[in-house]
Structure formats: structure tokens, C-alpha cells
Amino acid sequence: EAGVTQSPTHLIKTRGQQATLRCSPISGHTSVYWYQQALGLGLQFLLWYDEGEERNRGNFPPRFSGRQFPNYSSELNVNALELEDSALYLCASSFLERGNTIYFGEGSWLTVV
Amino acid sequence: SQKIEQNSEALNIQEGKTATLTCNYTNYSPAYLQWYRQDPGRGPVFLLLIRENEKEKRKERLKVTFDTTLKQSLFHITASQPADSATYLCALRPTGGTSYGKLTFGQGTILTVHP
Secondary structure, eight states: OOOOEEEOSEEEEOTTOOEEEEEEOOTTOOEEEEEEEOTTSOOEEEEEEETTEEEEEOSOOTTEEEEEOTTSOEEEEEOSOOGGGOEEEEEEEEOSOTTOOOEEOOOEEEEEO | OOEEEESOSEEEEETTSOEEEEEEEESOOSEEEEEEEEOTTSOOEEEEEEOTTOSEEEETTEEEEEETTTTEEEEEESSOOGGGOEEEEEEEEESSSTTTTOOEEOOOEEEEEEO
């Protein structure tokens, strides 16, 4: 069974541009989570989607947004990129069940120059 | 405010010894607590989940305890091996309230097992 897949693996953008990252959850999972991990720092919760709806959001500015498609895949958009947005962006998926485990993809490295 | 703290940034031990990592939390409602392993540049991998009504859970050389009175979880790796070297993260998912669904991670402890 395929795990969570993310694309692209690496992305280089210029400050002010927009970046789009994509995630395909494990088959059957309805929830998708996005986390940011800047170099040497911990995982910061960005967004949680379930059944196409945004369920919760972390302390990030509105230029971080996303959506979940009917097939449960998701994309994360970051507008007006800043140098500090350079990080590993991790997607995870789960069944929507209290306390259930989330399974991570390998991440997308975003570098803003 | 809600906090998850892992007591040390780095832990160095000799091969064969038991590694013990600590996770403390404050201002969380009863929750499930999870431990993950993360290798450099890779996504975290789930290791163990323990529920609030469970005191201890084991999986092979791993053992997790959960004390909701102390608001603390201990993660043990027995007979440690160099291959166990990684960052270990604890994570907490509230079972209700506005933070529901938000799995929050500690900063992690970097474990290095020396041959």
C-alpha cells in the first residue's frame, strides 16, 4: 500500500513568488495535515483538512492557504514568499478518529531565494 | 498556554544501554500521546500511541509510560543500537475543544547511540 506522497521533492522560488505543494494521502484516509519544519526547528502545525473542509489552522498568516479535493488529495499554497518560508513542508494523513495516528510523507523542501 | 516540552535537546548513550526520553505537557485536556522518530531530512515515522487510561505500552525494544497526574510520558529504548540514533518526538492530540485535530509536537530529543 502506498504511503503519503508529496510533490515536488524540492522547489526553489524567488521572494514574492507563489509556491504550490501537493499531497496524496494514504488510500482511505480522509484527513490531511500540513506541517512546516524550518531547519533545526520543530514541527509547526499549519492546516488540517477533512472531507474537503478546513478544520483547524495554526498560527500562520493568511498567505498560507490550501484546499482538499474530492479525492482527498490536498495542496498547500504559499503566496508572497518570504525568505523565512524556506523549510521542509510535511503532509500527513489519517482516518478522522480521535487519537488516531497520522502518517507522514517525506516532505517537500521549499527554498526561497 | 499549552506546552509540550521534551527535557533535553540531545542525549548520548553507549550501545547496549537503555535510553530514556522525557516528555512533559501543560494545559492539555486528557489526550492520546504519541511518539515518533525522525531521521534527518525525512518525515517523522510513528512508533507508539498510548491512551490516557493506559499506564504503559510496549513494542519490541520500545516502552512508553504515561502519567496523567504528573503530565509526563517516558519513552525507553532498551538494548540501544547505533541504528536507533535519530530525533524522537512526542506529540499530543487533544480529544476535544478548539484544538481538536491539531497534533502538536515537542521540539524533539536528538538521540545518539555510540558503538
